[in-house]
Amino acid sequence: MNDYAGKTALVTGATSGIGRETATKLAAAGAHVIVSGRDLQRGESTVAAIRDAGGRADFVAGDLSDADSVRHLAARALELAGGRIDVLVNNAGIFPFGPTAETQESDIDAVAAVNIKAPFLLVAALAPGMASRGNGAIVNVTTMVASFGMSGMALYGSSKAALQLLTKAWAAEFGPSGVRVNAVSPGPTRTEGTAAMGEGLDQLAATTPAGRPGQAADVADAIVFLTSDAAQNIHGAVLPVDGGRIAV
Template sequence: MMSELSGTSVLVTGGTSGIGRATALALAGLGATVVVSGRDVERGKRVVQEIEAAGGAGHFVAADLRGEASARALARQASALVGQIDVLVNNAGAFPFGPTADVAEADFDAVYGLNVKAPYFLVAELAPAMAERGRGAIVNVTTMVAEYGADGMSLYGSSKAALVLLTKAWAAEFGPRGVRVNAVSPGPTATEGTAGMPEALDALAAQAPAHRPGTAQEVAEAIVYLATDRSSFVHGAVLPVDGGRIAV
């Protein structure tokens, strides 16, 4: 029996933990061959082992995404491993919090390098080939604080707001040639990366109707929807997965 994503190859950046790991496992479970990228080689190998233990196919490519050169190199390595990339999930990101006055230029450049430049040049490298084939999907992971002003979120929120606009611009650019580009906008989510800030996570969650943090698996389900033909008529959308924070 054919699985939903049999014959499909996926690249998930930041796929060694949290939302990225949950997404990689979910897409592999639907039959996709998944290339997981991240900085931590041991964690990357463990995710691939999990995929294979469940009967799926996975690969790991170590990548420290900082901008154009690293993004294009990852895209080429991933494509060489599996032949072509049909689905790109731009999940890797940094989420610094703090006052604007405390941000050094090097920190600013590092955050924008990972959150904006890396996805930009991954799309520049991979989307044209998708468009030539007339088929593909790109899912960007943004954040609810890209949608409204929040104290301490100037650097993180603005970088992800750029990704929201890019999602819409890329949908306009590549959609007519069969490449769907969309985004998910998570709210407070319990992951390894947020484990050290439980009070801040709970405080953010208390502002939303769900009154709890989300899970990585819940966000991954939204990414799966946008990555598959379940969302075949969805282009340029930003899907909130934030416990209802967008509503209040």
């Protein structure tokens, strides 16, 4: 099912958490993975781990809050991948929480840049090449709070709601050319990034039927499935990986 031999994948936010798990799994399945992130040391560590396991990977540093850096990432990824990216995983995101009245304008701009603009620019740069070859897969990582309101998460949730709409719009735009665009919607997931939530993560997870936080590998498995040939007739879907929160 997950044979990625000869394929290349770009994964943003791939130096930790869900992104690192996804990059590792795609490489284990045979893909040449372009690992992207802001931290050079973590990027090199991720690439080294993949190579030590027999996979192929390269690191490209990128600041997704800067449009020129995003464009450079796309160009450099294409260069390292021999001119073609077959899989794009828009995983990187920032998630400041807090009351609306205390949200700074700079926070709004940063979240919009990383969570919406960067995926938009990457799809604009890479999806046409996939379409010209008649094959490709894109997965956007959203969140369960893109689908319902939660106090303190207006900015984060709305940015990911926009990404869910973009997922469907891009599926309609690029699907006829053989490019599948889907999303995964994680619930409370234990990663380096959510460690700062402390007991709040467990309390949020307690609202789900599973009753516990998920693991980064749970979400990565869903991403690998959606980019695989086993999902070849799935377009514009938002797959919940949220411990069943969608059911309540």
